[in-house]
Amino acid sequence: MTKQTTDPVGKSVPRIDAYDKVTGAVQYVDDLQFGPGLYYGKLVHSPHAHAIIKKVDVSKALAVPGVKAIVTGEDTPHRMGLYMQDRYIFARDRVRYYGEPVAGVVAISEEIAEQAAKLVEVEYEVLQPVFDPYEAAQPDAPLLHPDMAEYQWPPFIFPEPGTNISEHFKLRKGKVTDEGVDPEVWAQCAAIVEKTFRLPQIQHVPIEPHVAVARWDLSGEVTLWSPSQSPFAQRDLLAQGLGIPHGNVRVISPYVGGGFGGKAGISIEANVVVMAKAVKGHPVKVRMTREEEFFCTNVRQSLYAHTKIGCDKDGHVLAMETAYYFGGGGYNDYGVNIARAAGYSCTGPYSIPNVKGDSHSVYTNTPIGSAMRGFGMPEIHWGIEQIMDRLADEIGMDPAEFRRINCVKTGDTILTGMKMPAVDLVQCIDKVTEAINWGKEEPPSAPHKKRGKGIAIMWKAPAMPPNPGSSAIVRFNEDATVNVYVGAQDIGQGAFTVAAQMAAQVLGIPYEWVRVSVNPVDTKYSPYEWQTVASRITWSMGNAVRAAANHARTQILEIVAKYWDEDPADLDIKNGVVISYKSEREQPLKKMVVYGLPNENYEGWQGGPIIGSGKFMPTYVTNLDPDTGQGARAVVHYTVGAQAIDLEVDTETGEVEILKIASAYDVGKAINPDLVMTQIEGGAVHGMSSAFEGMFFDENGRLKNPSLVDYKIATAMDIPKEIHGDIVETPLEDGPWGARGVGEHVMVQTAPAIANAIYNATGVRFDDLPLSAEKIYRAIHAQEEQEQ
Amino acid sequence: MLHEITLNVNGELHIVPVKSHHTLLTVLREQLGITSPKRGCENGECGACTVLYDGKPVNSCMVLAVEAEGHVIETVESLAKNGELHPLQKSFIEHNAVQCGFCTPGMLMSAKGLLAENPHPTEEEIKHALAGNLCRCTGYVRIIDAIKDVADHS
């Protein structure tokens, strides 16, 4: 403990988990040892995208020596889901995507389980599948969930039983009816752009594939080890889905090897718990192969968007009509809330007086669409940010200026009727345009290349129920070091580091004195956390940590004030020492935080081991009107940001090289500025990569590229030549030290910023993702032919 | 088929029975308990299982364990010496080159292999050497910086 960092909030202290991660000491779930009693499981996957299960025969598989048990849909009679309770843990009557788990084989080795899984015989009656979300939303589409009316869902979700629509969010603002924005408003527009955009499903591609180990004890206690962004949500779902007390379910989650939303909610974990139930007392491990990771765990939803936006001759956006159809996959348990989020934020970061928005999530015969970094926002910004560019172009205005005029500003009444909390998006635009010499034409590096610049802006609110809670505990040790307990997860974003910084700041001790006791997060010992999602942890967990630290601090100051016969208001803690501003006395925290302080002449003692607890839950989010999406407070807050890109297109090959990407986000307060920068950098590359990613299916719904051979993510050789970041700090009213989240936002608008820059370079536009060199090459040359 | 082989891992000799078709990754992780090489794709695509094999980075999922007899295997556990972190490890910490950490052991071994062969690589050479190590968190920026820093100060 040589280095002592006092007042660490706002300082770029080193990550608290880095030492263990560079030495290989960190254990992920697959690294944990379970001894010789460990069994292994393999899932049996549906070979059809849509079919009725006629019969499952496990007899041959069960006869394989070493096979211990096989579970099927017969063992899982209850429907489960985070928002929409629409799926059985193992398929029962019907399968709804290629790869859906139909059975689970448990054996003494992974190899035996794998061989036996091939012997499970399932008889199917193949049904007509539907893959495209827009087609699936039509009345004559094959129906995936005929029993939808029987399902359970929370009151803020509006499914349409009898169709494939699992959520329909309606937004109506200004002069608008269900038919659309008033024609008079459109008549005032000098420019109107109306386009259809399509995005494919894409995958998170965490480097750690999903893995889970479960043990069902003879006592009835269930333990699940999983790399999870949502240990408590998993406990809740398992307890409800399996009909056992919450206290009997223990979810242990060590470090997560990449989440990005893919390890939020529940995926294969429930299957493994059910498999473990069949071999009570034995832990059962199931690990997804990279191929299974692609087709049998959560993916980002596809989107069909039809959007029309108009502005007047001075560039004021007057009206927007938009219809979003998210391809939610076979089950929309989590995905319905993505469509809802895309509905109440459907305008993107713009103040538009007249809006008609309809956002749907739709069942499709594809892998389960679920949370992924951005939660609906990257998808909708793809179209919005290109239309805004086209409008600026049509009225002859600079696209950055167009955005400055129209973007949301503090105090605006935004689309849901809520007042926009304090943000400074204009400053973000200014920062990124300055960083890439916006407006300055610069020459390409070779005659066959074209150079261009593009900009895109974004917003995103944490998308969650109105009342997700966080809690934290701080506990002093004899030497005044502190253990901080949280239930939040560190998925690489640095949550544990900022928790330590915040606790140290409040307690007046150096950062180096804090240990974060959350590896693993354990629902048996860790304080409650709803989920590590929605970029909500710095804000929500942060508030809980601050409250817990304050609770401890108050106790300390009261004890010392009594000891000195002073007023606690005159005392402070600096560098591990309680000081009095009035008497200038000093009392080190050491020892007293556990042993207390003696009364005069040692006539008794006071104090005792200091433990502080704190919680946080937003209490102000209101209902939205189901017909208009209007309400006093739709969300807790928004984070906003801008990206500008300078790139070159090789006109001979279609290849794109990003010369510079500049990002600026309003994070309220950077608790650890360098960690914010690492989010900004990583997000820029993730966003860039995502623009070139897609899951491709054959006509039967089988994924054609379930491997890293043909699902390519950016490598070190593909990154932009320069990545620049700026941090804007407009404090958030209820954020700890003003902080709001920035984990997802960093990739939301990267794809449209690239598209806008490609347009600036070449004059061609793309309505559909993914981009590829081939697609760009073709578009450039189709345009040349047209010109000739 | 079972083979009794001697594996030289991090300077220690391990006599271990291995199956013909088991990869070095499987044997390191499941028989020797050396878990820093990570199982990411088992297809030679992600680099999370990278180890040094006679000083050169290879994917341990692309080597049969039985092939490795007589060769020198190094994993990240061997980097720190006498209680001191290796300069690459220090640099990864200083540059915040670590986020989720799952790719980190493989990245460090690729970096060590590179610097052993080319002590002062250019940025392009570093990127080329890391092309087989996927990272989804960091965007590679800090990893490249961290390696460059070590190269510049050695």
Next chain:
Amino acid sequence: MHPFDYYKPKDFDEAFAMLTQPGKKVIPLAGSTDIIPMVRDERWLPDAVVDIKGLPGLRDIKLVDSGPLCCAGQTAQCLYIGAAARMNEIAHSELVQQYASVLAQAAQEVGHEQVRNRATLGGNMGTASPAGDTLSALLVLEADVLVKGKDEERCIPALKFFLGPRKTALQPGEIILGVQVPPLPEGTLGRYLRISRRKGADLAIVGLSVMAIPAEGGYQWRIGLGAVAPTPIRVPEAETILATGHDEATVEKAIQATLAAARPIDDIRATAAYRREMVVQLTRRALQDIIAQIP
């Protein structure tokens, strides 16, 4: 993963015996980087693999005298590259850079660093993927492939070695010992270019090897293509055209002839149409690149 047995033969006789066990599917193994994923995907289901990389001479990179089989009739020494030489050994070998620069360049593009430290030239040839980076280079080098069966060795010109996707002229039990690259005159220029979806660690959509060999005051040209036909191919039509000169018009004619030779297919990596366009672009780039180096 499908289980299989592993043998490591002491000598060639033992290797042949192991590879020809009756009723068994046995595959020679060198770098493992094809076998392990193919077995994992259950596309290959061998009963056994025979690790041949320890056999004598298989990792040599050296100059050899012309032999009775390969490199026959050459007056100067040939470059010998053992079948089990690793891609990185080839890419970094001064001998290969000097005597077969196009092959060194191609080896440098294979997969990524970890793969290049394992994958072998013989493995790349035996797998005979149409997209294999080194294969079109071997064609333009007019390398000879030295193979060995039970008792005898024979030499197969690289031009006749590749018969189809994953099909070669090897007879059962035969293994590749190495390739021999005939000597090339001083001033020979070579270029390997490829295009892929991502810059790093990807398969070639199109691979192209070009060589210009000083001959009779001018140049003799060789062009080889990968990933645009069931096997790597040479383009004699274009080579003939370039023999007449390399002015702009002739180069364009040669490019068109190269395009005409390509018979690509649509797959998940690219359409046939784009592959054809990239044949044009890469050929132009490679030719221009070489022409710029011509003194």
